[in-house]
Every structure is written in structure tokens, then in C-alpha cells.
Amino acid sequence: MNLPTIQSEELLxxxxxxxNTPSPTGFADQAIAYxxxxxxxxxxxxxxxxxxGALVAHWRGDRSDAPRALTAHADTLGAMVKEIKPxxxxxxxxxxxxxxxxxxxxxxxxxxxxxxxxxxSLLLDTASTHVYGARVNxxxxxxxxxxxxxxERVNDADETRALGIAVGDFVAFDPRVEVTHDFVxxxxxxxxxxxxxxxxxxxxxxxxxxxPGQDTYILISNYEExxxxxxxxxxxxxxxxxxxxxxxxxxxxxSDEVHATLxxxxxxxxxxxxxxxxLRRLASQYGIDYKVDIxxxxxxxxxxxxxxxxxxxxxxxxxxxDASHNYERTHLDALIDTTRxxxxxxx
Ligand SMILES: [Zn+2]
Numbered sequence: 282m283n284l285p286t287i288q289s290e291e292l293l294x295x296x297x298x299x300x301n302t303p304s305p306t307g308f309a310d311q312a313i314a315y316x317x318x319x320x321x322x323x324x325x326x327x328x329x330x331x332x333x334g335a336l337v338a339h340w341r342g343d344r345s346d347a348p349r350a351l352t353a354h355a356d357t358l359g360a361m362v363k364e365i366k367p368x369x370x371x372x373x374x375x376x377x378x379x380x381x382x383x384x385x386x387x388x389x390x391x392x393x394x395x396x397x398x399x400x401x402s403l404l405l406d407t408a409s410t411h412v413y414g415a416r417v418n419x420x421x422x423x424x425x426x427x428x429x430x431x432x433e434r435v436n437d438a439d440e441t442r443a444l445g446i447a448v449g450d451f452v453a454f455d456p457r458v459e460v461t462h463d464f465v466x467x468x469x470x471x472x473x474x475x476x477x478x479x480x481x482x483x484x485x486x487x488x489x490x491x492x493p494g495q496d497t498y499i500l501i502s503n504y505e506e507x508x509x510x511x512x513x514x515x516x517x518x519x520x521x522x523x524x525x526x527x528x529x530x531x532x533x534x535x536s537d538e539v540h541a542t543l544x545x546x547x548x549x550x551x552x553x554x555x556x557x558x559x560l561r562r563l564a565s566q567y568g569i570d571y572k573v574d575i576x577x578x579x580x581x582x583x584x585x586x587x588x589x590x591x592x593x594x595x596x597x598x599x600x601x602x603d604a605s606h607n608y609e610r611t612h613l614d615a616l617i618d619t620t621r622x623x624x625x626x627x628x
Contacts, residue, residue: 284567284624285489287481287617293460295319296477300467303390303453305359306376309503310334312355316501319480323487331514336501342493350498350519352582353475354505358606360452365442369435370428373452377506381422383607388455393445401431463613470602470609475525476501478616482623493627502582511582512589521556521594523626524583527602529576536574536601538611541618544597547576549584553594560596563625569618598622
């Protein structure tokens with residue numbers, strides 16, 4: 282049996298829209314709503330939210346003796362206002378694991394409690410070469426030396442407070458999305474690329490008039506980057522969980538930007554061998570060229586569910602993403618292969 286055809290323009294359009302929807306962990310409601318809007322167009326799905334704010338879609342399959350779940354996360358790296366400095370600039374605290382130099386010079390938006398958006402950028406507090414000379418290069422990038430320069434006329438903390446900015450406001454870094462020669466370059470492909478793959482797979486099954494082989498739950502989680510995204514939201518009858526998240530590329534890694542990867546081990550240890558083996562077989566059966574890899578500094582929502590006591594088989598697949606938790610990039614080929622793999626699993 283052949284897999285349904287994927288509409289790659291639709292995949293890229295959905296992905297671009299999602300990437301342009303700010304959603305740092307704890308402030309991911311807009312990205313959840315964006316995804317919900319797309320899934321609501323599929324009448325086969327029943328949708329609900331967890332109390333924590335994640336989105337769960339249920340698709341009744343041909344059988345229900347071994348229900349399955351898939352998960353991808355809509356939350357991303359970001360920051361929160363930690364302090365308003367005497368000069369009116371902001372100190373931030375990170376949300377998720379990344380290095381400050383990966384967002385140095387990036388545009389950003391501060392979301393105030395009143396719902397206003399204030400623009401600015403993240404800089405070293407000694408940013409000017411003409412004033413600070415070698416220090417610009419030599420200063421270690423740490424919380425204390427990174428500051429937000431707001432695009433507003435503020436000279437002290439009171440003027441910044443008058444904008445409605447306060448400690449605890451969420452901050453989103455600009456994704457800077459660009460699609461060139463089927464490369465998708467953007468922040469936060471982790472894990473919006475995989476949300477797009479799952480949505481595209483569900484749309485393609487719907488368009489082909491197909492249903493999953495088993496009762497299936499899709500969890501679009503909203504707290505993955507801080508480690509507990511899929512800890513809740515997966516019903517107890519589920520027997521297997523396929524986490525769909527990006528593959529990490531670098532020296533010594535097998536993953537690349539034009540393939541999907543099966544991750545067999547990461548910082549949390551080995552994934553479920555039986556389910557991983559079945560995914561390998563499915564890939565071979567449907568002509569999906571894939572990589573097998575191990576990620577040295579990585580955890581997934583599959584492990585979050587395991588740690589929360591989930592008694593299921595867990596496996597992890599996803600597209601190769603270059604420069605992960607930095608200015609990321611992947612290729613349409615990897616997104617299509619991941620989507621086809623998800624469809625093969627669903628069927
Ligand atoms: Zn991720």
C-alpha cells in the first residue's frame with residue numbers, strides 16, 4: 282500500500298505560520314490555538330485541552346485494543362523579564378536550555394500583563410566596540426551581562442515601568458523564518474517542525490479517506506522545553522507513545538538536514554527497542570530513507586511521560602535540525618520523510 286500524497290506547500294505554509302506565532306514555554310497558548318484551528322478542520326478528530334493547556338486530539342481508529350499516542354511540542358525557548366535595571370533596560374532569565382550568544386543581537390518582543398507588545402533587542406551590556414574595545418569579544422555571556430534594549434524612549438526604571446513592563450513578563454525572540462531552496466531556516470524549528478509534520482500527516486489521511494489502524498491520541502504539549510510537557514495528557518489506556526521531535530546534527534552524529542532520524546538513546550537512556558524496531562521496519566516498507574542516531578545532550582517528552590509513570594513503549598523520530606537551540610535549519614526532504622513515517626505509523 283502506498284502512503285497518501287503530502288501537500289508540501291501546505292506543510293510549509295502551516296509551519297511558517299506556526300513559527301511566526303510566539304510561544305515561549307508558559308506562554309504557548311497562541312501556538313496551541315493556531316494548531317487547534319488547523320486540526321478543527323478535520324471532522325474525525327475530537328479535541329480537548331488539558332488543565333495545563335496542552336491540546337489533545339483523539340481519532341477513533343479501526344481497532345481499539347492497543348491505543349496509541351503521538352506527541353510534539355508547541356512551546357519553545359524564550360525568556361522572562363527578571364529585573365528592570367536602573368537605566369531602564371531589562372535583565373532576563375532564560376526559559377529552556379540555550380546559550381546567550383545564540384540570541385545575542387536578536388530582535389524580541391516583551392509581552393506585558395496588559396497585553397501590550399514592546400519591541401526591543403538582546404545585547405551585551407558593553408556592546409559598542411568603539412567604547413569597550415576587546416571586552417565586546419572577551420566578555421563571557423551570562424545572565425548578568427545580557428540586557429534588553431527597548432525600542433522606546435526610556436532612561437530609567439520608572440519610564441520602563443510606565444510602559445507596563447514588569448518582572449515576570451514573557452519575552453519571545455524573533456524566529457526570522459526564511460525558506461530558500463526547500464531549506465527552512467528559523468528559530469524554534471524545535472519542535473514546530475514536528476507539529477507541522479503531525480498536522481500534515483493527519484490532513485493527508487483525512488484527504489485520502491483513511492483512518493488510523495488503532496485509536497490514536499495526539500498530544501501537542503506546551504511545557505516540553507522545561508522537561509514536563511507530556512508528563513500529563515496521555516490517557517491511561519494508551520500502550521505506545523511516539524515522540525516526534527528534532528534530530529540533533531553535529532560532529533559524530535549520523536543525522537542530517539535531509540533525512541528523518543530514529544533516536545535510539547539520549548540523555549535519558551535507551552528508547553523502547555521493540556517499538557524502535559517496528560519503526561525501522563515501517564520505514565523500510567514504505568521506502569523512507571532514515572538515520573539512526575544517539576543524542577548526547579537531549580531529553581524528550583517521551584521520557585517526560587516515562588518519568589511521570591507512563592507505562593508505555595516510547596520511541597522518538599524527527600527531522601534533522603542543524604544548529605539546534607540556536608538559529609536552526611532543516612530541509613523539506615526531512616520534513617516530508619518525517620510526515621510519511623508518522624503516516625505509516627498511524628496506519
Ligand atoms: Zn524539542
